[in-house]
Amino acid sequence: xxxxxxxxxxxxxxxxxxxxxxxxxxxxxxxxxxxxxxxxxxxxxxxxxxxxxxxxxxxxxxxxxxxxxxxxxxxxxxxxxxxxxxxxxxxxxxxxxxxxxxxxxxxxxxxxxxxxxxxxxxxxxxxxxxxxxxxxxxxxxxxxxxxxxxxxxxxxxxxxxxxxxxxxxxxxxxxxxxxxxxxxxxxxxxxxxxxxxxxxxxxxxxxxxxxxxxxxxxxxxxxxxxxx
Amino acid sequence: xxxxxxxxxxxxxxxxxxxxxxxxxxxxxxxxxxxxxxxxxxxxxxxxxxxxxxxxxxxxxxxxxxxxxxxxxxxxxxxxxxxxxxxxxxxxxxxxxxxxxxxxxxxxxxxxxxxxxxxxxxxxxxxxxxxxxxxxxxxxxxxxxxxxxxxxxxxxxxxxxxxxxxxxxxxxxxxxxxxxxxxxxxxxxxxxxxxxxxxxxxxxxxxxxxxxxxxxxxxxxxxxxxxx
DNA sequence: CTGACACTACGGCGGTGGCCGAAGCGTCCA
DNA sequence: TGGACGCTTCGGCCACCGCCGTAGTGTCAG
Numbered sequence: 001x002x003x004x005x006x007x008x009x010x011x012x013x014x015x016x017x018x019x020x021x022x023x024x025x026x027x028x029x030x031x032x033x034x035x036x037x038x039x040x041x042x043x044x045x046x047x048x049x050x051x052x053x054x055x056x057x058x059x060x061x062x063x064x065x066x067x068x069x070x071x072x073x074x075x076x077x078x079x080x081x082x083x084x085x086x087x088x089x090x091x092x093x094x095x096x097x098x099x100x101x102x103x104x105x106x107x108x109x110x111x112x113x114x115x116x117x118x119x120x121x122x123x124x125x126x127x128x129x130x131x132x133x134x135x136x137x138x139x140x141x142x143x144x145x146x147x148x149x150x151x152x153x154x155x156x157x158x159x160x161x162x163x164x165x166x167x168x169x170x171x172x173x174x175x176x177x178x179x180x181x182x183x184x185x186x187x188x189x190x191x192x193x194x195x196x197x198x199x200x201x202x203x204x205x206x207x208x209x210x211x212x213x214x215x216x217x218x219x220x221x222x223x224x225x226x227x228x
Numbered sequence: 229x230x231x232x233x234x235x236x237x238x239x240x241x242x243x244x245x246x247x248x249x250x251x252x253x254x255x256x257x258x259x260x261x262x263x264x265x266x267x268x269x270x271x272x273x274x275x276x277x278x279x280x281x282x283x284x285x286x287x288x289x290x291x292x293x294x295x296x297x298x299x300x301x302x303x304x305x306x307x308x309x310x311x312x313x314x315x316x317x318x319x320x321x322x323x324x325x326x327x328x329x330x331x332x333x334x335x336x337x338x339x340x341x342x343x344x345x346x347x348x349x350x351x352x353x354x355x356x357x358x359x360x361x362x363x364x365x366x367x368x369x370x371x372x373x374x375x376x377x378x379x380x381x382x383x384x385x386x387x388x389x390x391x392x393x394x395x396x397x398x399x400x401x402x403x404x405x406x407x408x409x410x411x412x413x414x415x416x417x418x419x420x421x422x423x424x425x426x427x428x429x430x431x432x433x434x435x436x437x438x439x440x441x442x443x444x445x446x447x448x449x450x451x452x453x454x455x456x
Numbered sequence: 457c458t459g460a461c462a463c464t465a466c467g468g469c470g471g472t473g474g475c476c477g478a479a480g481c482g483t484c485c486a
Numbered sequence: 487t488g489g490a491c492g493c494t495t496c497g498g499c500c501a502c503c504g505c506c507g508t509a510g511t512g513t514c515a516g
Contacts, residue, residue: 003404004252005245006318007311012243016474020236034493047475049494059321068483068492078317078402083235085313089306090234093287143371171399174306176231244504262463275505277464296462296513 013058014086018043019051023074026061027083028208029115031073080114084173091176106209108177109228110201113208116188117195118175120228121210121220125191126182128224137183142171144187152187155223157194162186241286242314246271247279251302254289255311256436257343259301308342312401312412319404334437336405337456338429341436344416345423346403348456349438353419354411356452365411370399372415380415383451385422390414 014020018041025032025040032040038048052072055061062075074080110121117125129135134148144152144159152159163186173184183191195201200216212220212228220226242248246269253260253268260268266276280300283289290303302308338349345353357363362376372380372387380387391414401412411419423429428444440448440456448454 003315003318004248006321007252007314008243008245008248010243010314010317011239011241011248013239015236015238015240015243017233017236018474020232020239024232024235035491043474044476045493046477046495050474053494060317070493076317076320078313078320082310082313082317085306085310086235086238087231089238089288089304089310090231092304092306093234246504263461271504272506273463274465274507278504281464298463 029112031071033069087176088174110210111208122182123178124226162190257340259299261297315404316402338438339436344420350410351406352454390418
């Protein structure tokens, strides 16, 4: 029973629109300053500061001071996965309005899901990896095949480092726009990082949405056979 | 952004202590009547009824009428997994008080986690299955080996049915008391169901905690080498 | 038909918490 | 060193929502 109260406390932290906006912005995977989060939250700086304090007290976000800025980020992978879980429930419910805005369109095409890719990009990459037999991903969990290990190494992804880290190595992550699983876990994160390192994709300002560079368009097509 | 608002709405539903108590009670896996949930919620019947209405509107719980009773249950597996995700974040945080009550002790020993086993029982069974090589379960996800398939069939678990159902087949579920993974997914659910069918365990009244029958004590020891 | 029971709808009360304006710290720059 | 900037703290306002008492609907039992 005492644990239930804690559950309510954590959920209540997410249950405020301004705080939900903040957390959603931080799900982009980058650490953001309080000022940037003010814009995301949609309320005044004072109010935002209060929300940030509450979220930090509740250990949902962490803060590092840097000069006169304070950078906030999602505290742990557990928190990120919890938020994804809530998103998945939301996606289950029937849509109430047609969203269909421009930024939504970009989000649908390509975005980060904390530290890996989602949207059409994430699902497309995942489908390609599965089709080549590099990754076996289903509702059952995930596995990287021997040929997949070779492929990732050749592509420049450090699988050993991904395997060594303490979090889940390979797992499906339900996509709230595509409603299908895409590659998550540390493998998904490493793959995304490699694509960023290759300058295939750029993060959009203050959004989880991504834009494809010309090199990325070519690379994704040649390497994965994916075109958006 | 519109999705973030929905996220806040869902989280806010969980973010009330009375509603969190209700959801936690329903995480026992049984459908419960409104009266039973009144006791779980810790508020008056009228207030509880209001909470049940809100949770049903938000599609977190579902209701079936039966005579003059109304039975409520968790609406979908997604919802159950979301709640587990929140629990996992709560378990991450440092404990604030020593709980150590009697019912808590029973919960720690053996309980249901929506539809599979958790607590010392869940972790013990999982450890035994892993030690025999029947299941490979780690942070990476889960897999049932060939010998595991044979073992489950011999034990009376219908793996084909479990595999056929739409949800995740085999996955780790973080235990908020043991802080280690235990067997979840449809395999975990099927294993738990089989143990109930064998009358090895009984559900305690209005609690997620389980009591071990003499047959269960013997069976768990002989079949899995597990003693609580 | 009558009373008991399970549950829900309505209405008013009260407290929590989100909100902003004003002001206060700390940092950077000229 | 003065000022701009980033961010937080304080204080007061107000709305929302959880709460319960009362009353209503539907169901079963005798």
